[in-house]
Every structure is written in C-alpha cells, then in structure tokens.
Amino acid sequence: xxxMLHHSVRKAAEKTxxxxxxxxxxxxxxxxxxLSRSTRLAYVLRELGIAxxxxxxxxxxxxxxxxxxxxxxxxxxxxxxxxDPFAPASRNAFVLDDCGIKVVISNNSQRRQLAGLxxxxxxxxxxxxxxLDLSVPQHLVPNQAPLDSTSASRTDPHDLAYxxxxxxxxxxxxxxxxxxxxxxxxxxxxxxxxxxRSEDRIGNHSPLHFDISTFGYFTGPLCGxxxxxxxDAHTKLPSSLAQMIEDEKLTIxxxxxxxxxxxxxxxxxxxxxxxxxxxxLYGGEPFPVKHLQTLMQHTPKATxxxxxxxxxxNQCTYHHLSSPPIGDTPIPLGQIWDRTxxxxxxxxxxxxxxxxxxxxxxxxxxMMQGYWKRPDLTERAFYHDASALKxxxxxxxxxxxxxxxxxxxxxxxxxxKTRGYRVELDEVEAALITCIDLTEAAVFAIKHDGxxxxxxxxxxxxxxxxxxxxxxxxxxxxxxxxxxxARFVRMDKLPRTPAGKVDHQSLIxxxxxxx
Amino acid sequence: xxxxxxxxxxxEILGDLNEEITPEDDLLGSGLxxxxxMMKFIGFIESEFGFSVPxxxxxxxxxxxxxxxxxxxxxxxxx
Numbered sequence: 354x355x356x357m358l359h360h361s362v363r364k365a366a367e368k369t370x371x372x373x374x375x376x377x378x379x380x381x382x383x384x385x386x387x388l389s390r391s392t393r394l395a396y397v398l399r400e401l402g403i404a405x406x407x408x409x410x411x412x413x414x415x416x417x418x419x420x421x422x423x424x425x426x427x428x429x430x431x432x433x434x435x436x437d438p439f440a441p442a443s444r445n446a447f448v449l450d451d452c453g454i455k456v457v458i459s460n461n462s463q464r465r466q467l468a469g470l471x472x473x474x475x476x477x478x479x480x481x482x483x484x485l486d487l488s489v490p491q492h493l494v495p496n497q498a499p500l501d502s503t504s505a506s507r508t509d510p511h512d513l514a515y516x517x518x519x520x521x522x523x524x525x526x527x528x529x530x531x532x533x534x535x536x537x538x539x540x541x542x543x544x545x546x547x548x549x550r551s552e553d554r555i556g557n558h559s560p561l562h563f564d565i566s567t568f569g570y571f572t573g574p575l576c577g578x579x580x581x582x583x584x585d586a587h588t589k590l591p592s593s594l595a596q597m598i599e600d601e602k603l604t605i606x607x608x609x610x611x612x613x614x615x616x617x618x619x620x621x622x623x624x625x626x627x628x629x630x631x632x633x634l635y636g637g638e639p640f641p642v643k644h645l646q647t648l649m650q651h652t653p654k655a656t657x658x659x660x661x662x663x664x665x666x667n668q669c670t671y672h673h674l675s676s677p678p679i680g681d682t683p684i685p686l687g688q689i690w691d692r693t694x695x696x697x698x699x700x701x702x703x704x705x706x707x708x709x710x711x712x713x714x715x716x717x718x719x720m721m722q723g724y725w726k727r728p729d730l731t732e733r734a735f736y737h738d739a740s741a742l743k744x745x746x747x748x749x750x751x752x753x754x755x756x757x758x759x760x761x762x763x764x765x766x767x768x769x770k771t772r773g774y775r776v777e778l779d780e781v782e783a784a785l786i787t788c789i790d791l792t793e794a795a796v797f798a799i800k801h802d803g804x805x806x807x808x809x810x811x812x813x814x815x816x817x818x819x820x821x822x823x824x825x826x827x828x829x830x831x832x833x834x835x836x837x838x839a840r841f842v843r844m845d846k847l848p849r850t851p852a853g854k855v856d857h858q859s860l861i862x863x864x865x866x867x868x
Numbered sequence: 869x870x871x872x873x874x875x876x877x878x879x880e881i882l883g884d885l886n887e888e889i890t891p892e893d894d895l896l897g898s899g900l901x902x903x904x905x906m907m908k909f910i911g912f913i914e915s916e917f918g919f920s921v922p923x924x925x926x927x928x929x930x931x932x933x934x935x936x937x938x939x940x941x942x943x944x945x946x947x
Contacts, residue, residue, distance in 0.1 A: 414897045439899050462898055465887075586896035586928045589903045593928040619923045834902065 356510045357533045359427040361540070361574040362388050369551065369577055375420045376601065377582040382417050384577070387424060393494050394425025394458070394481070401456055401479055401492065405430035405507055408516065410449060410457035411561060412436045412467065415584045418482060419561055422458040423515075423570055425494075427533075432513040434528070435562035438466045440833045446473035447525060448518050452725060458482050510534040516725050517564060517664055519775055520836070522766070524783035528725030529564075529664050538718035539667040540571040542690055546671060547605060547632050547658075551577035554629075556598060558583045558608035563773070564664035565636060568607050588612065591620035602629045607660070609637035609773025614644045614803075627652050636660035636668070637773030639761065641803035642681045649677040661686040661761070664775075665734065665745050667719040669693050670759055686751065686759040693717035695759070696744055697751060702736065705752075710762050713751045714744035721745070769798045771805045774835045781807065781838065784831040788824050790815035793847050795855045796838060799864050809838035810860050812846055840864075870938050876912055877934070881905045891935040896928075906931065913937065919944050 355364060362384060365374065370385035382390070403409060409426045411433055413419050426433040434452050436445045449457070455478040459467055464485050471477065471489055480491045514536050516528040543549070549572055557569025557580050573580035581601045587594040595616045598606065613635065616622055633648075633655050640659065649657055656675050662668035672687025689695045697711040698704060705711040714736055720743075723731035736744045750762040767778040778796045785794035793812035798805050813820060821841045828837050842864070848856040870891045878885050881901055895901045901909065910931075914920050921944075930940040 414899075416897075439902075462894060466899055584897055584928075585899075586894070586932050589896050589901075589906050590926050590928055590931060592924055592926050596927065619926070621924045624924070 356537075357427070357508050357512075358514055358536050358540075358571060359391070359424050361537075361571070362391065362424050365574055365577040372551065372577060373579045374574060375417055375580050375582060377415065377417045378584055380417055382420065384574075387420060387574075389498060390421040390494070391424035391428050393496075393498050394421060395428035396498070397481055397492055397494050398425065398429040398431065398456065401481070403429050403431050403456060406513065407431045408434050408452040408454050408513075410434050410436050410452075410454045412438055412445070412457050412459040412463055412470070413561070414438055414462060415560060415582050416460070416462075417582070418458075418460050419582070420570060420580075422482075423561070424574075426458070427514060430507055430512070432515055434516045434518075435560075437560065437562045437833060438463055441830050442466070442469040442473045443830055444526065444833065445470055448528070449474045449477060451525075452516060452528060455479065456481060461485055510537070511722075513722070517562060519664055520768075520777040520780050521730075522768075522777045522779045524780050527727055527730060530722040530725050531667075532722055535667070535719050535721060536567065536571050537575070538692065539567055540575040542692060542719065543568055543572045543668060544576050546690060547634070549573075549576040549578055549605065553578040553604045554602055555580045556583065556601070556603040556606040556608070557581065558588070558594075558606075558612050560585075564667060565607060565609070565773075567667060568634070591615040591618070595620040595622055595625045598627055598630070599625050603627075604629055605632045605634070606630060607634040607636075610635050610640040610644070611772045611804075613648055614641065617644055617648055622648075622651055625651075628654055630655040633657045634660045636662070638770040638805070639683055642678055642683065644803070645674075645684070646677040649674065659684045659687060661759075662715075662719075663745075663747050663749070665721045666715045666717050666747075669695070669715045669717055669719070672758065683761070685754070686761050688758055689715075693719070694742070694744070696736075696738070697753060697759075698736075707753050707755070710750055710752045712765055713747045713749050713759065715747060716742055716744045769805060769807075771798070771807060772835055774833070776807065776836050778807075781809070781828075781832060781836050784828055784836075785809060785811065785824070787831070788813075788827045790817075790820075791824065795847050795857060795860055797857050797861050797864075799861060806840065807836070807838040808840045808842065808860075808864055810842045810844050810847060812844055869941065870934050872916070873913075873934050873937060876916075877901070877909065880912070881909060889934065891938070892933055894932055895934070896932060913941065917941050917945055 366384040366388040371383050373381045374384045374387045375382045409431045411422045458481045460482045483491045510533045514533045515531050518526040518528050521527040555569050555573045559565035569580040630652050659672040661670045670686045672685050694716040696714040699711045748765045751759045769776050781796045782794050791813045795810045848859045850856045874889050
C-alpha cells in the first residue's frame with residue numbers, strides 16, 4: 354500500500370497498465386489512461402496556481418471524467434470537493450465560498466447547471482474541462498502530457514484528501530474533512546473484509562458527493578480492480594440498472610437499499626441473471642426485510658452485508674448474511690470492524706451495560722479530521738476518553754445483544770435518513786420559515802410503504818390557491834431535492850406540548866390517522 | 869413528433885418555455901428531468917400516443933433522449 358490515495362492508481366498502472374480501472378456506459382478507462390489523464394489534469398491545475406492544500410471542486414454527473422478529476426486533484430497535492438449538480442445553485446455557491454474554491458472541474462454536459470451556479474458564485478476563477486459560452490475563463494486538459502508534468506513530491510498521509518458536505522442543523526451544510534490516511538485506511542479495511550481482488554468488478558451506484566462512493570473510487574484502485582459507474586439515468590430506470598449488473602458481470606455491488614428495492618418493484622428482476630455477484634453491500638438506511646428476502650433469493654451465490662457508518666467515519670460495522678433472514682426482525686448493524694474501537698455511552702457519558710441503550714461512539718483510522726472551518730462543531734463531535742483517545746459521537750442510539758452485535762435504535766437528535774441521504778429536519782424547517790407568508794413550520798418523517806417520507810406542517814396567512822407549489826419552488830432554491838417534503842399539511846396553529854414546544858409526536862400521530 | 873415531446877417537457881416538466889432542449893440532450897443525466905418528472909412524462913406519452921409502456925421497456929436505450937423516445941414511440945405505434 355502506498356501512503357497516498359493516488360499511489361494506488363500509479364501502482365496499478367505500473368503493474369497492470371491495460372487493466373480497466375473504471376467503466377461507464379460501455380466506455381472504459383484503463384489504469385494507464387487514468388494515470389495519464391490525472392497527471393495531465395494535475396499539470397493544468399498547477400498551471401492555474403493550485404498548490405498543495407488547496408481545494409478544487411468537482412461538478413460532474415456520474416461519468417468517466419469523475420475518476421480522472423478525483424485522481425488529478427490528488428496528484429496536484431490538493432483536496433477534492435464533490436458538488437451535487439442536482440443541488441440548488443445557492444447551496445453549491447455556499448460550498449465554493451466556504452471552502453475558498455477558485456477552480457472547478459466539470460464538462461460540457463453540465464452547461465445549464467453551470468450557468469446557474471456562476472450567477473451565484475462570481476468569485477470562481479476558472480473552469481477546467483469545459484468549452485462553453487460562459488463568463489468565466491475555461492481550460493481544456495491537453496491530450497499530450499507536457500514534459501515537466503511530474504507529480505507533487507510531498508507525501509504526507511495526513512494531508513487533506515477530500516471534503517464531503519452534509520446537512521447541518523442550522524441551515525448551512527458542513528464539510529467533513531478526510532485525509533489520505535483515513536481514506537486509505539477505509540480502502541484497506543474494506544478490501545480485507547470483502548476480500549476484494551483485482552478480478553473483481555465493483556458496481557458503484559453512489560454519486561461522488563455521497564460517502565458510499567469511496568468504495569468504488571478508493572478500494573477498487575487500491576486492489577487494481579475494475580469499478581463500473583452507473584449513470585444518473587440508471588438511477589431513474591431500474592430495468593437498465595438491473596441489466597447493467599448482469600451485462601457488466603459485476604461481482605460486488607454497493608448501494609443504498611432504495612436502488613435495489615426499485616429493481617425489485619419495476620426492474621424486470623425475474624429476467625436477470627446475477628450469478629456473478631458474490632457480495633452485495635448496502636448501507637445508508639435499514640433494508641425493508643421482506644424486500645431483502647426476495648432479493649437474496651435471486652442471488653443465492655452472494656453474501657449480503659449490512660454496512661453501517663456515518664460519513665464522518667466512513668464505515669465502522671458490518672453484518673454478513675449468507676442466507677435470507679427469517680421473520681421480520683430488523684438486521685443488526687453487526688460487529689465493529691478492525692482498527693476500530695466503540696463505546697456505548699449514556700447521557701452522562703458513562704458506559705452502559707450490555708442490552709442497554711446508549712449513543713455509539715467510534716474511534717477508527719477511518720475517522721474524519723473534523724469539520725471544515727468549524728472548530729466549534731468539531732469539538733462537539735468528538736469525545737476524549739480517560740486515555741485521551743478521540744471518539745466520534747455518531748448521534749445514533751444502539752444497544753449490544755448477547756452475541757456482542759450492535760442494533761440500531763434510532764437517533765439522538767432530529768436527523769433522519771431518506772433514500773439513504775441524511776436530512777436534518779431542523780435545516781428544512783429553517784428553510785421553510787424563510788418562505789413568504791409562512792409563520793410556523795414543523796417537519797417530521799413518517800414511514801410509508803417501508804420508505805421514509807418527509808411531511809411539513811405549515812401555518813400561513815396566504816390565501817393563494819397554489820401556495821404549497823410556491824413553497825416547494827422556494828425550497829428548491831435552498832435545499833437538495835431529497836430534503837423537500839413530499840406532503841404539506843396546512844394548519845391554523847401547530848400543536849404544542851404543555852412546555853410550549855412543538856408537539857412532533859402529535860403531528861406524527863395525526864398524519865398516521867390520515868393515511 | 870419531437871416538437872410535441874419537447875413542448876411538453878418545457879411546459880409541464882421544466883415549467884420554463886425559454887429552456888433550450890435538443891433531441892440529443894441527455895434528459896436524465898443533465899438534471900433536466902428527475903424520477904418523478906420521468907414518470908409524468910411516460911404517463912403523457914402513454915395517453916398521447918395510445919399505448920402503455922411495459923416496465924421492461926423503461927430503459928436507457930428508449931428514454932435517455934427525446935430522439936430515443938421518438939424512435940421508441942414509432943416502434944410501438946408502427947408509425
């Protein structure tokens with residue numbers, strides 16, 4: 354193993370130059386080509402003044418430009434910051450500003466979103482990879498490597514490698530900082546646990562701004578394996594996704610449960626042969642057990658694993674299933690993996706007994722460095738034990754069973770998961786309250802057909818017939834699509850507890866009665 | 869036929885008549901149409917052209933671009 358994430362690509366390019374590193378829509382990038390493209394990109398970035406420690410944005414859909422961008426930025430000694438092209442321009446502009454990003458890598462297919470982004474981000478100095486009619490200087494990556502394109506020589510594994518942004522409670526996202534060391538530790542541990550070999554063909558369904566993508570983007574190259582990227586179109590057309598898993602002869606799959614349950618519901622699964630799959634990993638949220646059973650029956654040769662870990666620690670537990678689960682008991686989070694320590698603490702930070710509920714805290718090599726430019730949040734996120742060992746407070750409530758496996762019991766705060774994405778309900782409420790004529794808002798989650806959906810109770814003086822549509826349009830400018838409530842309930846006033854707080858429990862009960 | 873499809877996309881899915889859409893634009897990958905929008909669009913195609921789209925036909929080859937959708941409709945309606 355090298356000491357830096359991009360060493361994986363250099364090593365694989367030396368050992369197996371013609372092996373396919375990444376594939377997308379029947380197109381391939383070999384390790385040699387990936388190294389060449391990333392080196393040329395690193396050269397362009399350095400010419401633009403990008404130096405060690407700088408942050409560079411990636412504004413791309415799922416395509417082969419993404420791995421080249423990731424490794425090009427790392428080769429240049431900088432850290433990559435994936436932006437979500439589907440997120441509102443104001444949110445992406447916030448990330449650019451927060452991280453002090455001057456250069457963004459993109460391509461021509463993003464022309465609409467880029468035009469919107471540039472209106473909100475006037476400080477952006479340059480785009481790389483585009484040739485569009487836009488007001489900002491643009492640079493294409495040359496086809497030939499310039500002679501002096503040797504890579505940055507500095508190699509400190511504790512250098513920042515990437516920052517992933519996630520919802521914050523106050524209405525602005527926060528950046529999770531990972532180093533080469535934490536990223537490589539994750540790649541090494543995951544390759545050990547799932548026995549990843551160079552023959553493996555890994556299905557990467559997650560967009561780059563979502564932490565599950567680190568498996569396809571980091572573990573794949575570390576093992577010299579092939580990572581197959583599904584496109585944004587695949588996420589909307591489950592039949593094509595099911596076909597891709599078969600046609601690409603994928604051996605390992607990793608996604609949120611939703612991608613697989615959609616295949617089950619409208620993906621023509623019965624006609625698909627998935628016999629090449631040897632391991633299916635899912636994470637992000639619980640898998641509805643009945644769907645898991647049906648899917649596992651379709652893949653008798655595959656081991657399935659429930660993978661758990663907040664983006665702050667990448668992964669920290671797994672639970673393997675070699676045969677379909679019986680009954681409808683939720684699947685445990687499972688056991689803590691190697692090079693990782695766990696604590697389960699009560700509200701007074703005392704260790705709880707086996708079987709008792711408490712908050713899960715994690716210490717691991719795969720752990721983040723902290724939140725970008727937020728020492729206040731970073732300090733609150735960590736706990737130091739008696740020996741000054743640093744643990745990340747997950748905010749997840751768990752208990753340990755007699756066999757030492759962890760089980761998920763809920764959240765300590767108001768963060769929920771929908772379609773695998775983290776949503777802070779407080780952030781959605783903060784966005785709602787900025788709507789015109791809206792005086793009060795409460796957002797809560799309910800289960801509907803095994804899926805978590807968001808409901809907003811709103812109090813408004815507006816008599817506008819299409820008021821809810823106006824609210825949705827307003828929210829679209831502020832929060833990502835998955836944070837927009839699926840249902841709106843108009844109320845004269847919000848129910849309150851005797852202490853005067855919004856009574857979320859009564860709102861949830863009301864909504865269940867309506868359903 | 870592509871005019872009808874593009875007109876519907878602009879008016880009903882994007883809600884912006886000034887948006888430029890070409891028959892070759894990647895509807896799903898460029899953020900033009902989301903999952904819900906695609907379902908709505910398929911509903912429109914079914915009622916407008918009088919056939920139903922079986923789940924197995926909802927694939928990239930048939931729905932990635934307006935041009936792909938057009939040739940799929942022609943194949944289904946024999947026009």
